[in-house]
Amino acid sequence: MTPETAQSWGADAARALHRSSDRLRPGGGPQKRKPAHVIAMANQKGGVGKTTTTINLGAALAEQGHRTLLIDVDPQGSLGVGLGIEPHSRDVTIYNLLMQDGASLDDALVETSMDDLHLLPANIDLAAAELLLVQEVAREQALQRIVERLRYRYDFILIDCPPSLGLLTINGLTAADGVIVPLECEYFALRGMSLLMQTLERVRERLNPELALEGIIATMFDGRTIHAKEVLERVRDAFGDAVYETPVTKTIRFAEAPVAGESILTYAPSSRGAEAYRKLAREVVQRESAS
Numbered sequence: 001m002t003p004e005t006a007q008s009w010g011a012d013a014a015r016a017l018h019r020s021s022d023r024l025r026p027g028g029g030p031q032k033r034k035p036a037h038v039i040a041m042a043n044q045k046g047g048v049g050k051t052t053t054t055i056n057l058g059a060a061l062a063e064q065g066h067r068t069l070l071i072d073v074d075p076q077g078s079l080g081v082g083l084g085i086e087p088h089s090r091d092v093t094i095y096n097l098l099m100q101d102g103a104s105l106d107d108a109l110v111e112t113s114m115d116d117l118h119l120l121p122a123n124i125d126l127a128a129a130e131l132l133l134v135q136e137v138a139r140e141q142a143l144q145r146i147v148e149r150l151r152y153r154y155d156f157i158l159i160d161c162p163p164s165l166g167l168l169t170i171n172g173l174t175a176a177d178g179v180i181v182p183l184e185c186e187y188f189a190l191r192g193m194s195l196l197m198q199t200l201e202r203v204r205e206r207l208n209p210e211l212a213l214e215g216i217i218a219t220m221f222d223g224r225t226i227h228a229k230e231v232l233e234r235v236r237d238a239f240g241d242a243v244y245e246t247p248v249t250k251t252i253r254f255a256e257a258p259v260a261g262e263s264i265l266t267y268a269p270s271s272r273g274a275e276a277y278r279k280l281a282r283e284v285v286q287r288e289s290a291s
């Protein structure tokens with residue numbers, strides 16, 4: 001691979017944004033309760049595994065004893081649906097929290113069938129918020145204000161962003177400490193990376209100086225094809241340490257589990273997919289405690 005190619009994917013920017021390659025967070029005297037580590041799942045390409053990763057990484061973190069909150073900022077509402085919650089029948093969702101002063105956090109929070117895994121659902125109402133927020137003061141910080149109210153209740157907060165780089169995704173990135181990019185193991189998927197890295201740099205400069213690239217998860221990896229293996233190799237060459245060691249293999253189980261309203265961890269607990277997200281959760285925790 002030529003250096004120009006890696007550059008055109010935003011690889012240099014990704015390495016600079018990757019947490020381990022630059023700064024450590026300041027240590028803060030005697031430890032009180034630690035605030036949650038907040039991670040946004042972002043990739044403007046659709047269907048790359050953002051929602052699947054939010055659900056299953058969240059379930060794996062909860063299974064490992066971390067109190068975890070999942071926040072949906074995608075009007076498609078798939079995060080709730082995938083966890084067996086019908087977001088369209090909820091009276092209070094992330095939309096109300098974003099748009100109405102005084103909307104109750106506790107009315108919006110939903111327990112899931114797993115202990116330690118809570119959800120702030122979204123539904124189609126949120127599509128209107130994207131338009132209405134444009135007129136607001138500090139429109140990029142609306143989600144951050146909600147997240148700050150929740151930080152001390154959880155160990156991890158995962159934000160599922162929509163497939164665009166619009167205001168909802170910018171809100172997700174502004175509220176987060178780190179970004180996980182699910183990247184489909186397919187050649188064309190690499191092409192959007194440069195724009196995504198530019199967006200992360202811009203958010204870091206203008207809105208959230210603490211934002212780091214937490215890591216890149218290779219998703220939909222089909223180990224039987226040479227193409228997928230080559231793409232994974234290129235991704236590792238280009239993005240180095242930013243890529244998590246564990247790829248998520250392609251399996252139909254990921255499409256089946258949301259139909260049952262469950263994470264793959266409970267739907268197919270001993271499947272390779274469940275095992276992958278358990279390993280990824282350990283990698284995420286390790287990176288977080290090393291930062």
Ligand SMILES: Nc1ncnc2c1ncn2[C@@H]1O[C@H](COP(=O)(O)OP(=O)(O)OP(=O)(O)O)[C@@H](O)[C@H]1O
Nearest residue numbers: 046047048049050051052163220249250251254255
């Ligand atoms: N590792 C995988 N193997 C096979 N199918 C997968 C895998 N991960 C996700 N899928 C399936 O691919 C589809 C898209 O996944 P998902 O909804 O998680 O992507 P997304 O990035 O959130 O999409 P959108 O951009 O629309 O929000 C879903 O049908 C999901 O079940």
Ligand SMILES: [Mg+2]
Nearest residue numbers: 050051074078
């Ligand atoms: Mg999604």
